[in-house]
Amino acid sequence: MDDHTRKKKRLDWITLIVSGGLLVLFVIASILNEKLVGQWISESFFFAAKYFGAYWQVLLLVMFVIGLILAFSNYGRVRLGKMEKPENSNFRWIAMILCTLLASGGVFWAAAGPMFHFLTTPPLFTGIEEGTMVASFPAMAQSYLHWGFTAWASLGTLATIVLMYAHYHKGYPLKPRTFLYPMFGKRIFKNSFIGSSADIVSIIATAAGTIGPIGFLGLQVGYGLEAVWGIPNTFITQSLIIIFLAVIASISAATGIERGIQWLSRVNVSLVVVLMFAMLILGPTLFIIDLFIGSEAFYLQNFLTMSLYRVDQAWLGSWTIFFWGWFIGYGPMMAIFISRISRGRTIRELIIAVSIIAPIVSNFWFTVVGGSGIFYEMENPGSVSTALNESGMPATVMAIMNQIPFGIVLAIGFIIVSIIFVATTADSMSYTVAVTLSGTDEPSRLIRVFWALMFGVVAVSLLAIGEETVDMLQNFIVVTAAPVSLLLLPSLWDAPRIAKKMAKEQNIIGKK
Structure with missing residues (x-):
């Protein structure tokens, strides 16, 4: 047995047992006393939002700025991963990146987020009358902030540089604890409490952030199936949807990154492009184009103010800090992927x-999805907002589709895209968990399939307890984001230092 095979088969059983055990414990505790668990998570959520919120806002902004400085300096020419040419084409590569983060959020938040901010102007822009054309620009800009530059920067820029150097150039494991290697040295890999804690909390954060959208997808697609085909939106329907999704993710996991995730990502991005242009052509074309240009200008003009806004704490906890916590929780695993x-x-x-x-x-x-909703709401007040207020986010998408020609076809397209989005996320996150447990970028397929199925099983279990438990688990990622954000902090200075070192090694800058 060669060294590579031994590495591949060496599982971190402590991390597996603790992280898996805590997930099972969460389900059991929810069954025994859902109210108490909900109260504990709610209090922890508010604690994390209150005491870590400002830090997260500064962390993400600084991470984005340092990334830009590196990219457009000489260090930007540094090639990563000890490989002269990329393994994947540009389209495949960007498709995989897009599909992994957007998940169900890319469909349902795209419809509901701008509408929420259009109906209730964000506190930073309270002088603007809500529900008017003028209000549409800050509404879109606020959604851009939550799913824009700083959000994406937290998911695989500076931390990825540190990780790729430590793993591909130095030969250390592809694990969250490796982010701490420049600070602690080799000690972080030797039965280290800090190292194990870093791995465990990253797995739990990823599991919470993945199981939440899977359960949420069951609820949303269930609503969509009832709206389109009249299929009753029951627990059985929702469970079958989740099981179907888990099976797709498992099959994709079994076929490996080179086939599964690549194929799903390409198919989904192609479908999204078709849907996007269909909505653009069939919907309010000129309004969408004008809104995109105007909102991007508004977003860039107010970027710093929006990024560091700290006045309305309750609003921040529900919006910006919630999203920052969600994305930070995903940060280590996205960097691995x-x-x-x-x-x-x-x-x-x-x-x-x-x-x-x-x-x-x-x-x-x-802008295409949410902007269409804003247009139809202005044309016919209540046509979209009533559905949002009475039935939530899934109803918003369907309400928008009802206004567009061939809306039923587009609605079916949205259901398909949502399922593939979340399946891709479940697959890629099961891959990163398996990588964390094995330390190699080619983990056992069995472990990947196990985690993909476990995500689905836990989601169904939580739905069986009650819909609120899905929201509880989703909120829990914000709690886990507190320690995870400390794990990402050293990359602010380690990434530039490593970039400089590699630039010298690759003769991009002179050696002194």
């Missing part, structure tokens, strides 16, 4: 793809 698919890329390509191209694409998608 992006490290795996980005070998042969330069720092400049990495930063531009993740921090600039992906946010602009998602901003335009939000």
Whole structure:
């Protein structure tokens, strides 16, 4: 048995048992006393939002700025992953990046987020009358902030540079604890309490952030199936949807990154492009284009103020801090995933793809979907907002589709895209958990399939307890984001230092 095979088979059983055990414990505790668990998570959520909120806002902003400085300096030419040419084409690579973060949020938040901010103007812009054309620009800009430059920068830029150097150049495991290698040295890999804690909390955060959207998807697609085909939106329907999704994710996991995730991502991005242009052509075309240009200008003009807004704490906890916590919780695992698919890329390509191209694409998608909703709401007040207020986010998408020609076809397209989005996320996150447990970028397929199925089983279990438990688990990622954000902090100075070191090694800058 060669060294690579031994590495591949060596599982971190402590991390597996503790992280898996805590998930099972959460389900059991929810069954025994759902109210008490909900109260504990709610209090922890508010604690994290109150005491870590300002830190998260500064962390993400600084991470984005340092990334840009690296990308557009000489260090941007540094090639990562000990490979001369990229493994994946540009389209495949960006498709995988886009599909992993957007998940169900890319569909349902795209419809509901702008509408929420249009109906109730964000506190920073309270002077603007809500529900008017003028209010549509800050509404879209606020959604851009929550799914834009700084959000994406937290998901695989500076941390990815640190991780790719430590793993591909130094030979250390592809694990969250490796972010701490520049600070602690080799000690972090030797039965380290801090190292194990870093791995465990990252797995739990990822599980919470993945199981939440899976359960949420069951509720949303269930609503969509009832709206389109009249299929009763019951627990059985929702469970079958989740099981179907878990099976897709498992099959994709079993076929490996080179086939499964790549194929799902390409199919989904192609479908999204078709849906986007269909809505653009069939819907209010000129309004959407004007809204995108005007909202991008508004977003860039108010970018710093919006990023560091600290007045209305309750609103921040429900919106900006919630999203920042969600994305930070995903941060370590997304860095692992992006490290795996980005070998042969330069720092400049990495930063531009993740921090600039992906946010602009998602901003335009939000404008097409959410902007259409705003247009129809202004034309006919209540046509979209009534559905949002009475039945939530899934109803918002369907209400918008009802206004557009061939809306039923587009609604079916949205249901398909939502399922593939979340399946891709479940697959990629099961991959990163398996990588964390094995320390190699080629983990056992059995472990990947196990985690993909476990995500689905826990989601069904939580739905069986009650819909509120899905929201509880989703909120829990914000709690876990507190320690995870400390794990990402050293990358602010380690990434530039490593970039400089590699630039010398690759003769990009002179050696002194």
